[in-house]
Amino acid sequence: MSDEIDIERFARHIVLREIGGPGQQALGRAHAVLIGAGGLGAPAALYLAAAGIGRLTLIDPDTVSLDNLQRQILFRTADVGAPKAETGAKALAALNPGTAVTAVTAALDENNAQALIEGADLVLDGCDNFETRFAVNAACRALGIPLISGAVGRWDGQVALFNASPDAPCYRCWVPEVPPDAETCARVGIVGALTGVIGSLMALEAIKHICEAGEALDGRIFLLDALGLDSRTVKLAKDPACPVCGG
Amino acid sequence: MTNVRTHKEVSEAVLQLTVNGEDRSLPAGSSVSDLVSALDLDGRKIAVERNLEIVPRSQYGGTELENGDRIEIVAFVGGG
Numbered sequence: 001m002s003d004e005i006d007i008e009r010f011a012r013h014i015v016l017r018e019i020g021g022p023g024q025q026a027l028g029r030a031h032a033v034l035i036g037a038g039g040l041g042a043p044a045a046l047y048l049a050a051a052g053i054g055r056l057t058l059i060d061p062d063t064v065s066l067d068n069l070q071r072q073i074l075f076r077t078a079d080v081g082a083p084k085a086e087t088g089a090k091a092l093a094a095l096n097p098g099t100a101v102t103a104v105t106a107a108l109d110e111n112n113a114q115a116l117i118e119g120a121d122l123v124l125d126g127c128d129n130f131e132t133r134f135a136v137n138a139a140c141r142a143l144g145i146p147l148i149s150g151a152v153g154r155w156d157g158q159v160a161l162f163n164a165s166p167d168a169p170c171y172r173c174w175v176p177e178v179p180p181d182a183e184t185c186a187r188v189g190i191v192g193a194l195t196g197v198i199g200s201l202m203a204l205e206a207i208k209h210i211c212e213a214g215e216a217l218d219g220r221i222f223l224l225d226a227l228g229l230d231s232r233t234v235k236l237a238k239d240p241a242c243p244v245c246g247g
Numbered sequence: 248m249t250n251v252r253t254h255k256e257v258s259e260a261v262l263q264l265t266v267n268g269e270d271r272s273l274p275a276g277s278s279v280s281d282l283v284s285a286l287d288l289d290g291r292k293i294a295v296e297r298n299l300e301i302v303p304r305s306q307y308g309g310t311e312l313e314n315g316d317r318i319e320i321v322a323f324v325g326g327g
Contacts, residue, residue, distance in 0.1 A: 040327045126327040133325060153324030175323050176304045179292040185326040195327075221301065223321060234299050234321075241305030 003028065006098065010052050023211035024052060028098075030210045031055035033120040035108055035136050037084040038062075039185070039195030040126025040150045040202060042074035047203035048124075049092040049099040053210075056092065056099055059116055060084040061107035071192030108132055113139035122209060124148045124202050128185065130178040137171035140164055141244055146209060147171065148217075150202040154188050157198035157224040160236065161205055161217040166245075169219060173239040173246075194226045266318045279307040282318065294321045 003025045005014070013019045013027075030053050034041045037060040048056060064072070064079045064087060074088045085103035092101045108116055108127070113135045117123050123145055125136045133149065140147040140162070147162045149171055162170050205217050217233070224231045240246050262273045266286070273285060279302050283290050295302045296319040302310050312318075 036327045038327050128325070128327040130323075130325045151324045151326060153322075153326045156322070156324050158321075158324055173303060174294065174301065175325075177291050179323050179325070180289065182323075182325055190326060232299065234296050234301055234319075236301045237303055239303035239305050241303070246305075 006052070009096075009098075013051070018213035019207075019211050023213065026210050026212075027052045027207065028054045030121045031057070031119065032122045032124060032206060033057040033059065033117045035059050035123065035125045035132065036127035037072070037074060037088045038068070038126060038128060039071040039152065039190060039192065040199040041124070042072040042088070043196045043199030044124050044126060044150070044203040044206070045088060045092055046074060046095065047200055048206060049096045049101070051203070051207055052096065053099055053206075055102070057102040057104060057116075057120065058085045058088050058092075059104040059106060059108055060088075061105060071190065071195045073192075073196070108135060110135040110138065114143060117145060118143060120145055122146050122148065122206055124150070124206060126150045126199060126202060130175065130182055133171060133175070134178070137162070138244055141170050148202050148205050148209070150198045152190055152195055152198050153183055153185070154190065155194065155225065155227040157194055157201075157226065158221060159198055159201045159205065159217060159224075160221040161209065163216070163218050167238065168245075169236045169238040170242060170245040172244040173242045174221065174236055176239070176242070191226070194224075197224065197226070262312055262314055262316075264312060264314075264316050264318055267320055273312065277312050279310045279312065282312060283307065286320065288320065292322055294323065295319075296321055 005024045010024050037058045062084050064075045079087045083105045085105045089101040089103040144164045149160050151158045220233050222233050260275050264271050
């Protein structure tokens with residue numbers, strides 16, 4: 001990776017005072033790992049590749065199914081049946097050949113999480129279950145890697161950034177234990193455009209974090225009620241009894 | 248001893264809260280734990296937001312609610 005910038009491709013970034021040449025160079029040097037190439041991971045990956053991030057690692061165990069296409073805009077109808085990570089990597093390379101994309105077709109769990117995210121500057125978690133979210137959080141915390149967490153369900157979306165410093169809260173300060181009978185998008189449904197909003201917000205926070213632009217969503221959670229189109233950003237304190245970062 | 252209580256005493260004995268946008272009253276001195284019980288919620292599925300701040304789960308019992316608190320019950324979502 002060099003610090004050379006394609007000034008034509010990234011012209012709209014470069015004119016922004018908060019990004020400019022130095023921010024674009026920082027993006028080019030950054031490595032983000034995405035957990036889940038689904039409703040959230042697809043738009044997040046597309047915007048990060050388009051933004052000129054240097055390296056992206058896409059981790060997803062699944063293949064593309066027809067009912068993914070209602071929201072997972074990284075994929076096309078002809079991709080049905082193909083592995084998501086590899087297929088997504090090809091689409092991202094076509095969008096921006098300057099981003100090095102690594103595809104990992106594997107399920108992340110507590111045993112392999114640290115090995116899968118090691119070396120990343122930033123992890124974006126848009127997976128579809130709490131168990132994986134817990135494993136991602138524990139690994140990010142252990143390795144000191146900032147985590148941007150996005151989640152959706154029905155008409156609601158939630159986004160947070162956990163910076164992994166000792167004083168900061170972590171995902172388990174927010175969700176201390178796996179909620180019983182957790183709803184899945186397969187069972188209760190989800191609107192594709194909402195995953196687009198939340199996935200794009202994850203990419204936006206990643207870009208701000210990498211470029212050190214503005215106020216990060218750090219120690220705060222953004223909550224969106226899409227039906228009422230009502231949103232608010234609430235503070236999250238560290239829980240001294242947190243099983244991951246407390247005590 | 249009389250059973251007649253002044254208006255002031257009544258208002259002091261009850262907490263007036265807003266919960267998810269609706270008025271709700273609880274006995275004075277109620278904690279966040281008491282609120283979660285009164286609403287019959289499964290605490291594992293929700294976060295309690297008090298005046299735009301999430302109350303850490305371990306602090307529910309020790310967090311006394313105050314008159315005028317704006318409470319939102321936020322259900323966790325985990326889909327992607």
